Amino acid sequence: MTALRTISFDGVIVGGGGAGMRAALQLAQSGYKTAVISKVFPTRSHTVSAQGGITCAIASADPNDDWRWHMYDTVKGSDYIGDQDAIEYMCSVGPEAVFELEHMGLPFSRTEEGRIYQRPFGGQSKGPDNPTQAARTCAAADRTGHALLHTLYQGNLKNQTVFFNEWYATDLVKNQDGAVVGVIAICMETGETVYVKAKATVFATGGAGRIYASTTNAHINTGDGIGMALRAGFPVQDIEMWQFHPTGIYGAGTLVTEGCRGEGGYLINKDGERFMERYAPNAKDLAGRDVVARSMVLEILEGRGCGPEGDHVLLKLDHLGEEVLESRLPGICELSRTFAHVDPVKEPIPVVPTCHYMMGGIPTNVHGQALTVDAQGNDQIIPGLYACGEVACVSVHGANRLGGNSLLDLVVFGRASGLFIESALREGIELRDASASDIEQGMSRLNKLNEATGSDKIPDLRKELQSIMQNYFGVFRKGEFMQEGIRKLADLRGRIEGAALPDKSSTFNTARIEALELHNLLEVAEATAITAEARNESRGAHARDDFQERDDENWLCHSMYYPGEKRVGKRGVNFKPLTVPTFEPKARTY
Amino acid sequence: MLQVSIYRYNPETDQKPWMQDFQFDTEGKDLMVLDVLEQLKAQDSSVTYRRSCREGVCGSDGVNINGKNGLACITPLSATVKNNKLVIRPLPGLPVIRDLVVDMSLFYAQYEKIQPYLQNDTPAPAIERLQSPEDRAKLDGLYECILCACCSSSCPSFWWNPDRFVGPAGLLQAYRFLADSRDTATDERLSRLDDPFSVFRCHGIQNCVNVCPKGLNPTRAIGHIRTMLLTRAT
Numbered sequence: 001m002t003a004l005r006t007i008s009f010d011g012v013i014v015g016g017g018g019a020g021m022r023a024a025l026q027l028a029q030s031g032y033k034t035a036v037i038s039k040v041f042p043t044r045s046h047t048v049s050a051q052g053g054i055t056c057a058i059a060s061a062d063p064n065d066d067w068r069w070h071m072y073d074t075v076k077g078s079d080y081i082g083d084q085d086a087i088e089y090m091c092s093v094g095p096e097a098v099f100e101l102e103h104m105g106l107p108f109s110r111t112e113e114g115r116i117y118q119r120p121f122g123g124q125s126k127g128p129d130n131p132t133q134a135a136r137t138c139a140a141a142d143r144t145g146h147a148l149l150h151t152l153y154q155g156n157l158k159n160q161t162v163f164f165n166e167w168y169a170t171d172l173v174k175n176q177d178g179a180v181v182g183v184i185a186i187c188m189e190t191g192e193t194v195y196v197k198a199k200a201t202v203f204a205t206g207g208a209g210r211i212y213a214s215t216t217n218a219h220i221n222t223g224d225g226i227g228m229a230l231r232a233g234f235p236v237q238d239i240e241m242w243q244f245h246p247t248g249i250y251g252a253g254t255l256v257t258e259g260c261r262g263e264g265g266y267l268i269n270k271d272g273e274r275f276m277e278r279y280a281p282n283a284k285d286l287a288g289r290d291v292v293a294r295s296m297v298l299e300i301l302e303g304r305g306c307g308p309e310g311d312h313v314l315l316k317l318d319h320l321g322e323e324v325l326e327s328r329l330p331g332i333c334e335l336s337r338t339f340a341h342v343d344p345v346k347e348p349i350p351v352v353p354t355c356h357y358m359m360g361g362i363p364t365n366v367h368g369q370a371l372t373v374d375a376q377g378n379d380q381i382i383p384g385l386y387a388c389g390e391v392a393c394v395s396v397h398g399a400n401r402l403g404g405n406s407l408l409d410l411v412v413f414g415r416a417s418g419l420f421i422e423s424a425l426r427e428g429i430e431l432r433d434a435s436a437s438d439i440e441q442g443m444s445r446l447n448k449l450n451e452a453t454g455s456d457k458i459p460d461l462r463k464e465l466q467s468i469m470q471n472y473f474g475v476f477r478k479g480e481f482m483q484e485g486i487r488k489l490a491d492l493r494g495r496i497e498g499a500a501l502p503d504k505s506s507t508f509n510t511a512r513i514e515a516l517e518l519h520n521l522l523e524v525a526e527a528t529a530i531t532a533e534a535r536n537e538s539r540g541a542h543a544r545d546d547f548q549e550r551d552d553e554n555w556l557c558h559s560m561y562y563p564g565e566k567r568v569g570k571r572g573v574n575f576k577p578l579t580v581p582t583f584e585p586k587a588r589t590y
Numbered sequence: 591m592l593q594v595s596i597y598r599y600n601p602e603t604d605q606k607p608w609m610q611d612f613q614f615d616t617e618g619k620d621l622m623v624l625d626v627l628e629q630l631k632a633q634d635s636s637v638t639y640r641r642s643c644r645e646g647v648c649g650s651d652g653v654n655i656n657g658k659n660g661l662a663c664i665t666p667l668s669a670t671v672k673n674n675k676l677v678i679r680p681l682p683g684l685p686v687i688r689d690l691v692v693d694m695s696l697f698y699a700q701y702e703k704i705q706p707y708l709q710n711d712t713p714a715p716a717i718e719r720l721q722s723p724e725d726r727a728k729l730d731g732l733y734e735c736i737l738c739a740c741c742s743s744s745c746p747s748f749w750w751n752p753d754r755f756v757g758p759a760g761l762l763q764a765y766r767f768l769a770d771s772r773d774t775a776t777d778e779r780l781s782r783l784d785d786p787f788s789v790f791r792c793h794g795i796q797n798c799v800n801v802c803p804k805g806l807n808p809t810r811a812i813g814h815i816r817t818m819l820l821t822r823a824t
Contacts, residue, residue, distance in 0.1 A: 045648075104708060107726065140733075150733070219642055458635065507687065
């Protein structure tokens, strides 16, 4: 076969959402040759759907606010398997990163003093000794993700970042030393496949919520980065930890921000009871998302759900008044009218816990450098590969992410990755060139897809995968069911890998992209399933009927999933922040 | 059965565009137009369109639905189907790449032309720049644009001069920065717009206002820019 065209950059960023564009901005400002590969035009990335805000101790709502309180909340929210050095970094650097966004033009809502408006969100306190509800989430109405993503795109336009929009990265290219030296990518418009060579390859490919049948996630959230990493033989961390957002619109799955409850909304069951008062007497509707989601499912299972099927609960907002709803939550009013046919000014919104966020991902340090673990259990840096945002597991979210921490994570660690790569490039990065066979290896999946002859249809297989994950790996999990789910996924693998592509045309072939995305969904689903079955405890979002207690003796650690032998291992949690004492694990109540 | 008709064109196999007809069973449900497209694609994987968030905030799936531009994901059949017919075409006035996928380069170029980023030549403070709620309120109805191109591709002035008339989407963003109390480049921004084409090709037809899926009003923003340009000239 003829050699692929090669395009070379210092840094290539795969993914044009918040994390990717923040990393790109940093690198572009440094003058290094930087490119962003994005399968959609950047402002169509899933960051755009973030609503409620970005949590950060900028001391606007409370002049005495302290990033250490935010850090405590995040450690507790993670159910103690978030890395404390990374959480410390995120919470302390956060204000600077948020002010930078404001200076770039992000249209935050404002207080009477002209400062950034902050609203209360779940799991927020004023420190270990003061459970008073804090208001720490910086908001642009309920369109914070949209405002943030557009601002970052605009910043990149200003700094003349090179964009490969509607290009799709298919696999990593590794050299003979096992270092990552770029990706294979397809130009969707023409179908041309190229090798994009880079000294630093940054994965900012986002989440994979589409492994579940019911998800708040966009169609494009197919775990492309996780799939590429696993196929290259690299491990993923805490991948069993999936957040179910308490308030997805019943039926449609679209998100209703936690900010609704932050502004004073609350959940009710069919008796009109504000049931969170029973489950979380102090924080009530603003307990951790895992706690609220489980409480909702219990209400439904115990026969107190709403509607003819009794399969959802209601989010009550009408008592807030039209003025507050239209000024603070205009997008929610719009979404609710469109997808629930309900006007929240007058009626409550039917909601149900819905897959929302992948806490796990590619393990990295605070500089975004991807890690693996050697035979002696020591962290090893994977040369050339970086990850930030939802695809990465730094880990700041541990077993449960707090609302508003995802936008902060992607800005802080997108920025940190950019800063680190800039200095690494300045010191000089020498990686051996990929050989023809290294590149051929990166092409192997594409070639196989073109030759596949299986009769199953891609959309049918995708639906099957999503329903397995929904049924066997949902809010509550049980060993024997999960084992059955794992068997079903194993059966699905052969059919997915063998499925033929009926349309082999080159021009904007979205069927080909969807087939490649399905491979990635399968990798994420299988890693999730095997790891979930192995973690014999309940912690954060991982709730087991057969192991209902948290088991700190055996599982106060990260899980590591190794794709080669499909093995689950463990990795220590960092309990050593640099400037504050360790937050010791204790019982987690709200 | 709903009669669905979709614009098809694959440059590799088609001499010219054609309309493909489908009989579609809605099972009595008021689906979104995107749901219909998804189900048809499950039958015939070659049907091609863009989509992402499926909730009207990413702006991927702007198409022409029964003659009116809109987002497929938030247009329910009940709002558009008359006489049991659903006709889906690509956004008008932009080159077609394949089926419902149009080449948006000209649209994006006009957006870039207005320098869509905050410009402020004073040193940034250690915290945020302060802005009163009243000044911030001036950005409402402007910053929410999702760049779906429903407006510009429904504008006859943009069809005629897509290279020289900035178009409603670009001008809405031009005004978003002119209206921002934190931006100090007002004069330079106006100078770049001060020619017979960039702004003044708008003839107030208001197609943009009628089709905007976010309920924004580019015509009003263009009116404000005109006033600023004319006030400045005197």
